[in-house]
Amino acid sequence: MESLMMLLIGVLVAVATYLVLSRTFIRVILGTAILSHAVHLLILTMGGLKKGDVPLLNQSNGPYTDALPQALILTAIVISFAVTAFVLVLAYRVYKTNGTDDFDKLGGSSDE
Amino acid sequence: MIIVLAILFPFLIAACIPFIYRSFTKLHLGWFVLAVPVTLFIFLTTYIPQIAKGQTFQHTVEWIPTFNINFTTYLDGLSMIFALLITGVGSLVILYSIFYLSKKESLQHFYCYLLLFMGAMLGVVLSDNLMVLYAFWELTSVSSFLLIAFWHHRKASRAGARKSMTITVTGGIAMLAGFLMLYAMTGTFSVREILDSLGGLQDHALFVPAMCLVLLGAFTKSAQFPFHIWLPDAMEAPTPVSAYLHSATMVKAGIYLVARMTPVFGGHEVWFWAVSLAGLITLFWGSFNAVKQYDLKGLLAYSTVSQLGLIMCLMGLGAAALHLGYSKESVIYTQATFAALFHLINHSTFKGALFMMVGIVDHEVGTRDIRRLGGLMAMMPFTFTIAVIGSASMAGLPPFNGFLSKEMFFTATLRIMELDIFSLETFGLLFPIVAWVASVFTFIYSTILVVRTFLGKVKPERLEKPPHEAPIGMLISPFILVGFVIGIFFFPNVLAKNILQPAMASVYPAFPSAAELTPKISAWHGILAPELWMTIAIIIVGLALYKTLPKWRPIYRIIPENYTLNALYERFIGMSESYSGRITNTYMNGKLSYYFFYIYIGFVTLAAGYFIWSGTFSWTPTTDSPIEYYELILVIVMIFTAVSILFTKGRITSVLLNGVLGYGVALSFVIFRAPDLALTQLVVESVTTALFLITFKFLPELKPERTSGAAKFSKALVSIAVGATITFIGLTAINYDKFLAISRYFEDAYELAGGQNIVNTILGDFRAFDTMLEVVVLFIAGLGVYSLIKLKAKKGDADVEN
Numbered sequence: 001m002e003s004l005m006m007l008l009i010g011v012l013v014a015v016a017t018y019l020v021l022s023r024t025f026i027r028v029i030l031g032t033a034i035l036s037h038a039v040h041l042l043i044l045t046m047g048g049l050k051k052g053d054v055p056l057l058n059q060s061n062g063p064y065t066d067a068l069p070q071a072l073i074l075t076a077i078v079i080s081f082a083v084t085a086f087v088l089v090l091a092y093r094v095y096k097t098n099g100t101d102d103f104d105k106l107g108g109s110s111d112e
Numbered sequence: 113m114i115i116v117l118a119i120l121f122p123f124l125i126a127a128c129i130p131f132i133y134r135s136f137t138k139l140h141l142g143w144f145v146l147a148v149p150v151t152l153f154i155f156l157t158t159y160i161p162q163i164a165k166g167q168t169f170q171h172t173v174e175w176i177p178t179f180n181i182n183f184t185t186y187l188d189g190l191s192m193i194f195a196l197l198i199t200g201v202g203s204l205v206i207l208y209s210i211f212y213l214s215k216k217e218s219l220q221h222f223y224c225y226l227l228l229f230m231g232a233m234l235g236v237v238l239s240d241n242l243m244v245l246y247a248f249w250e251l252t253s254v255s256s257f258l259l260i261a262f263w264h265h266r267k268a269s270r271a272g273a274r275k276s277m278t279i280t281v282t283g284g285i286a287m288l289a290g291f292l293m294l295y296a297m298t299g300t301f302s303v304r305e306i307l308d309s310l311g312g313l314q315d316h317a318l319f320v321p322a323m324c325l326v327l328l329g330a331f332t333k334s335a336q337f338p339f340h341i342w343l344p345d346a347m348e349a350p351t352p353v354s355a356y357l358h359s360a361t362m363v364k365a366g367i368y369l370v371a372r373m374t375p376v377f378g379g380h381e382v383w384f385w386a387v388s389l390a391g392l393i394t395l396f397w398g399s400f401n402a403v404k405q406y407d408l409k410g411l412l413a414y415s416t417v418s419q420l421g422l423i424m425c426l427m428g429l430g431a432a433a434l435h436l437g438y439s440k441e442s443v444i445y446t447q448a449t450f451a452a453l454f455h456l457i458n459h460s461t462f463k464g465a466l467f468m469m470v471g472i473v474d475h476e477v478g479t480r481d482i483r484r485l486g487g488l489m490a491m492m493p494f495t496f497t498i499a500v501i502g503s504a505s506m507a508g509l510p511p512f513n514g515f516l517s518k519e520m521f522f523t524a525t526l527r528i529m530e531l532d533i534f535s536l537e538t539f540g541l542l543f544p545i546v547a548w549v550a551s552v553f554t555f556i557y558s559t560i561l562v563v564r565t566f567l568g569k570v571k572p573e574r575l576e577k578p579p580h581e582a583p584i585g586m587l588i589s590p591f592i593l594v595g596f597v598i599g600i601f602f603f604p605n606v607l608a609k610n611i612l613q614p615a616m617a618s619v620y621p622a623f624p625s626a627a628e629l630t631p632k633i634s635a636w637h638g639i640l641a642p643e644l645w646m647t648i649a650i651i652i653v654g655l656a657l658y659k660t661l662p663k664w665r666p667i668y669r670i671i672p673e674n675y676t677l678n679a680l681y682e683r684f685i686g687m688s689e690s691y692s693g694r695i696t697n698t699y700m701n702g703k704l705s706y707y708f709f710y711i712y713i714g715f716v717t718l719a720a721g722y723f724i725w726s727g728t729f730s731w732t733p734t735t736d737s738p739i740e741y742y743e744l745i746l747v748i749v750m751i752f753t754a755v756s757i758l759f760t761k762g763r764i765t766s767v768l769l770n771g772v773l774g775y776g777v778a779l780s781f782v783i784f785r786a787p788d789l790a791l792t793q794l795v796v797e798s799v800t801t802a803l804f805l806i807t808f809k810f811l812p813e814l815k816p817e818r819t820s821g822a823a824k825f826s827k828a829l830v831s832i833a834v835g836a837t838i839t840f841i842g843l844t845a846i847n848y849d850k851f852l853a854i855s856r857y858f859e860d861a862y863e864l865a866g867g868q869n870i871v872n873t874i875l876g877d878f879r880a881f882d883t884m885l886e887v888v889v890l891f892i893a894g895l896g897v898y899s900l901i902k903l904k905a906k907k908g909d910a911d912v913e914n
Contacts, residue, residue, distance in 0.1 A: 001737045005780075006842040008747050012773075014835025015754045017712060021705050021827045023817055026763055026808075028704075030770055033800065034754065037777050040793075042838065044784055046845045047855075050737040054785045055870035057862050065785040067870035068855045073789055074875060075886050081796045082893035086900075088807045093900045101812050103704040 005045040012038035025091040025101045029084065036080035040073045113171050115185040118155060119238055122148055122231035126224045133220040141219040142210035148227060149202035152234075156195050163192050164610045166617060166626060170240065170304070179243075180301050186240035189614025189626075193453060194237035194361075194368050196611070197460050201360040202230050204589035208468055209352035211585040212475060222262060222350070229255035233361055237368055242291040242301045246284070249329070252362050253280045259357060260349040272345035278685070279342045280332050287329025287369075293322035294376075307375055307621060314380060323377045326369065327386055334366025334420050337394040341678050344413040351471030354409060359416045359467055360460040367420065367456060370427050374449070374619050378431035381534045388428025392546050394421025399553035403661070404668045408470045408480040408565065411557055412463070415506065418550065419459045426452035426521060429528050429543070430619070436533070438623050444527060446629045449619050451520035453612050454633070458513040458600065462505040465593035466561070469498045472586055473565060478576025482560065487570035491579040496566045498590045505597045507558035507654075508551060508647060513600035515647075516633055521547060522643040548646055555654030556661070563658075604633035712830050720837040723844075731843045743783060750776040763814040764805070771801040788871050 012034055019031030047069035053060035055067035095101050125148050132144050159169070169187040176182070187195070206226070213219060232255055235248030253276075261273035295301055297316050298309045313319060330336075335343040346358050357363070370387060377383045398418025405411040430449030436442035472495050473488065474480045489496045501512060508518030525547045529540035572578065600607055608630055617626035637643060657664070673679060699710070723729050753772045760766045774797030781790035819827075858870050858878065867873035875883050 001739045001743065002846050003731070003733050003736055003843060004739055004744070004747055006839045006846075008750055009842060010835040010839030011751050012754050012835075013838045014831040015758060017831035017834045018758060018827055021708055021712075021830065023705060023819075024814060026766075026811065026814055027817075029804075030757065030766055033770055034757070034773060037773055038838070040789075041777060041780065042842055044781070044786065044789075046842060048737075048846070049784050052785070054787060055859075056787075057859075057868040057870065062859065064859060064870065066853065066855045067858055067874060070786045070789055070871045071874035071879065073786075074792055074871065075882070077789070077792050077796050078886060079889055081800060082890050084800055085803055086893045086896050088803055089897045089900045092807055092810045093903065095811055106702075106704075 001049050002045055005041060005049065009038050009042050009045065012041070023103050025095065025103070028103070029087050029091060032087065033080070033084055036076065036084075040076055043069045043073050043076070113173075114155075115169060115171060115187055115238060116173055116183065118152055119185065119231060119234045121152065122227040122234070126227035126231070129220050129224045129227070140210050140215060141223055142206055142213075145223045145227060146203060146206045146210070149199045149206060149230060153196065153199035153203055156192070156199060159187065159192065160610055163187070163189055163614045166614060175244075180295075180299075181243045182241055182302075183244055184240040184302060185238045186304065187238060188618045189611070189616070190368070190371055190453075190618035191237045193457065193611055193615050194364065195234060197364070197457070198230060198233050198237070198361050201356060201460055201464055202226075204464065204592055205352045205356040205360075208355070208471070208586060208589040209350070211583055212352055212471055213350065222259075225255050225258040225262070226353075226356070229259065229357060229362070233365065236365055240303050242294065242303065246288050246291060249287070249333075249365065250281065250284050252365060253277060253284060253333075256280070256346070256357050256362055259353045260346050262350055262353065263348070266348065268345075269348040272342075272348040275681075276342040276346045279339055283329045283332025283339065286325045286332075290322045290325030290327075290329065293318045293325065297322065303372060303376075310376065313376075319377075320380070320382055323373075323380065323383055324386070326373055326377070327383075327390075330366035330369040330373075331390055331424075332366070333369070334363050334424060335394075335417050336366070336390045336421060336424055337397050337417075338677050340394060340398065340417040341681055343417055344410055347407075347409040347413045351409070351467060351474065354412075355464050355467035355471070358413070359463040363416065363420055364423075364456060364460075367423050367427065367452070370424065371449075371453070371615075371619050374427065374431055374434065375621050378434035381435070384428055384431050384435065384534055386428070387431065388425050388543070391421045391423070391425025391428055392543065394418065395425055396421070396546050396550040396553075399550045399557065402557040403553055403560065404665070405557075406482055408473065408482060408485075408561065409467075411482075411561060412466055412470060415554070415557060416459075416463060418554065419455070419463065419506075422521060422547075422550075423452045423456055423459070425543075425547075426455065426524060429524050432528065432531060432533065432536075434620070434622075443623070443628055445524075445531070446616065446620055446623070447520065447631050448524035448528070450608075450612060450616055450629065450631060451517055451524055453615050453619075454520065454604075454608070455514075455517035457607065457611070458505065458517045458597075461593045461596040461600070462502045462512070462514055465498050465590040465597065466502040466506065468586070468590040468593070469495055469502060472582040472590075475586070476577065476582055477579045479574075482564040484571060484574040485565045486568040487566070488579055489566040491570075492566075492581050494581060494587050494591075496562075498587075498594055499562050499566060501594045501597055502590075503558040503562045507555045508650070510635060511601045512597050513604070514597075516601060516604055516635060518551065519635075519637070519643045519647070520633070522646050526642060544646075548650065551646075551650050552654050552657065555650050556658050559654065559658045560661075601635070608633055709826075709830060712834050716830070716833045716837050719841065720833070723837075723840060729840055729844055730847060732847050735847060743780075746776060746779055746783070761814070761816065763808060763811075766814070767801060767804040767808075770804075771797060774800070786871075788869070 016031045016035035016038060019027045019034065022028055022031070047066040050065070052063035052065045055064040055070065091101070094106070098106060100106065125145070129141070129145075133141055136144070162169075169185075171185050173183040206223075209222075209226075213222065229252060232248045232251035236245055236252060239245040239248060257273045257277040260276055261269050263269045264273075291301070294306060297313060297318055298306045300306060300309070332339040343358060343363065347354055349358065374383075395418050398414045398416075398421055402411050402414035402418060405414060426448045430446055430452060433442045433445035433449075436445065470480060472492070473485070476492065476495075477485065477488070479485065505512035505514035508514050522544065525543035528536060528543055531537075531540065570579070613626050613630040616629040617623075620626075620629060623629060699706070750773060753769050753776065757766050757769045757773075760769065774793065778790045778793040778797065781787075781793055858874055861867050861870045861873040861877075865873040865877035867877065
């Protein structure tokens with residue numbers, strides 16, 4: 001199962017990378033969103049899969065699945081949500097100010 | 113301890129200057145600042161008797177002991193000379209500046225920089241630790257930069273400041289490398305300890321490279337050929353600064369370093385030739401070029417270059433004694449070093465006076481161009497007196513101190529011919545000849561300085577202001593210096609015994625008796641002494657050449673304008689700027705996707721490259737948990753979804769597909785025993801999708817990107833490489849078992865934190881602080897979102913930058 005998950009993660013990362021390398025805002029932001037999916041799965045998988053029960057003490061007597069990656073991912077999900085929200089609004093603001101959603105046209109001024 | 117405070121004192125006062133400046137607006141700021149060097153000077157003079165007896169004072173304040181970097185101060189004879197010059201000349205220069213700079217100038221900056229410099233310079237000469245010395249060394253460069261650019265509205269000031277900074281800091285970095293090599297050889301940064309571990313050092317492979325790098329630092333700072341080009345340009349600084357930094361103190365830091373390092377490197381042939389030849393060439397080139405200058409300060413700048421060369425050359429010659437080792441005969445060669453230290457002091461006195469004199473002329477008449485000056489003697493008799501005494505001393509005439517040290521210089525060059533080490537039997541003759549020729553030029557420019565400025569006819573129509581004598585305050589400082597010029601001539605041995613003798617002991621620590629190293633200075637060596645006839649010949653030839661100057665002036669045009677050192681330097685800087693600009697512009701093209709390409713390629717090369725190189729990749733599918741068929745379906749669906757995002761045209765479709773991926777991730781959380789994650793993921797994914805859809809209202813339709821096939825291919829290639837790298841790292845990491853898992857600890861959650869849900873206790877209890885910060889991040893993001901939505905361009909602001 002772990003190997004299969006790693007394959008999935010690799011595919012997700014590759015797709016995310018391809019999107020991040022694009023020029024339009026939406027594609028790049030989608031890329032970062034997919035990248036965070038991939039990373040969450042990666043953290044979870046590296047901790048080992050299905051090695052024990054749900055980490056709830058009143059539900060089982062163990063052994064439990066590694067709870068630490070789960071705590072990390074929980075944090076990461078929330079943060080990535082915050083970042084996505086911020087970047088989306090930033091994209092909106094940049095589009096409104098500059099009138100383009102193409103990164104290549106935002107390369108700073110030529111006299112810098 | 114008190115010496116540490118002495119170094120820090122100027123810095124402290126510099127920090128207080130803004131407050132002093134604002135509280136006492138009536139009085140010239142210089143009067144307050146003057147107290148600093150005067151106090152320090154008096155404080156240092158109290159140490160003279162003990163230092164003269166051969167005592168030294170060392171004190172250590174631990175700073176970074178793990179790296180052997182400690183703030184160790186060391187006061188010995190050599191530091192004493194420099195510290196006295198820094199504070200003594202510093203006092204006179206500040207006194208002079210009070211009358212030179214009007215209150216309209218931004219005095220708070222000027223005195224702040226000046227105090228910064230003073231502290232840094234004291235730090236250089238009083239530090240025993242090489243790293244601390246280096247830090248102060250660079251600080252002197254920085255403060256010199258600030259002071260040269262004091263009138264920063266002038267282009268020449270800025271250019272001069274930049275040039276001096278570039279050259280001295282380049283040398284400084286070379287010196288740092290040299291210090292690090294010394295550390296590699298001896299294991300200590302302390303000069304004292306390096307001196308103790310000298311045995312066998314000469315045979316070390318790093319010995320000569322370290323020596324050359326340290327010398328590079330010294331030569332750039334002390335304006336030795338071919339690095340001297342910054343000094344004439346630095347004359348754009350206000351005259352008090354030129355008198356202080358660029359003739360009396362900072363440029364002598366290089367001499368100090370050479371003197372300090374002589375016991376370490378001095379015995380080596382490379383040292384002897386590098387120092388003495390660099391000095392000799394500089395001596396000649398500086399004096400030769402001084403003659404052609406029309407600007408009085410330019411003339412003094414080249415003259416300073418030349419005199420620094422003289423001192424440097426003497427330091428080199430004196431090192432021969434170290435090669436020979438201690439004996440009754442070798443002591444005679446140490447006199448070159450003695451003459452160097454003696455001339456160092458003499459130069460500071462007469463050159464300081466001359467700079468102040470030129471400053472007075474500039475201040476009262478409005479020009480420094482000798483073609484416009486002349487006949488000022490009648491109007492400015494006191495200034496004229498200063499000029500005559502200073503110039504005569506510079507030219508090496510009695511009864512002034514320059515005569516004594518110049519005679520000693522000749523003696524040293526004549527003696528070095530008798531040696532038969534370092535192939536001196538062949539090249540030894542070079543020294544007295546070049547020395548004599550350079551002295552002739554020195555005589556000529558000293559004559560120009562006096563005659564063209566003060567004698568001849570007045571040209572009032574070519575002057576900016578009607579000439580008149582300077583205020584008394586401006587004359588005090590140069591007259592004190594001139595007093596030393598004469599005083600030292602008549603009582604040289606007082607100076608020799610109290611100041612120079614202990615310094616000799618610092619340069620030759622291995623020689624048993626400092627008293628033996630101190631010759632008796634006398635003005636008269638008998639009618640047959642070759643030095644006397646050399647001086648007489650200088651006067652005769654010099655006067656003849658001065659009279660015929662217009663005839664031989666064309667020799668200065670032999671070197672075409674394009675090939676002077678300055679032009680070469682400018683071209684080098686200009687070219688390196690344009691080339692580096694061009695190289696940078698090729699890859700920093702302002703396109704985000706290119707930058708991502710660099711990052712990704714860098715990541716793949718480093719991470720995957722290391723994996724392949726080290727052979728750490730391992731894959732053991734046998735330890736995997738079994739795959740259920742529904743899991744397989746989920747994974748296939750997710751892969752399919754992910755890939756299809758790449759090929760969708762509409763933005764709604766891609767966002768919904770991303771949602772599918774998100775729910776897929778939530779499902780996998782369920783399968784992999786992470787109910788909390790699954791819940792959170794479901795909520796977050798729904799909100800994110802909604803958020804995307806809302807922003808779409810304000811963003812344009814997704815247009816297909818017009819990119820070439822090759823670009824698409826390279827994008828695909830990089831993406832696959834990145835994905836593969838992650839997969840391989842992940843596969844290897846799963847079976848990594850070198851460390852024990854730490855999660856067992858959290859399974860005691862109920863006992864430790866009173867919670868049944870382990871994940872919750874980690875977030876809310878064990879790592880509660882992290883969670884709090886996470887909330888802060890959320891809060892900041894929320895603020896950002898809010899302000900970006902609400903933000904409106906202010907009225908009058910352009911909507912688009914630039």
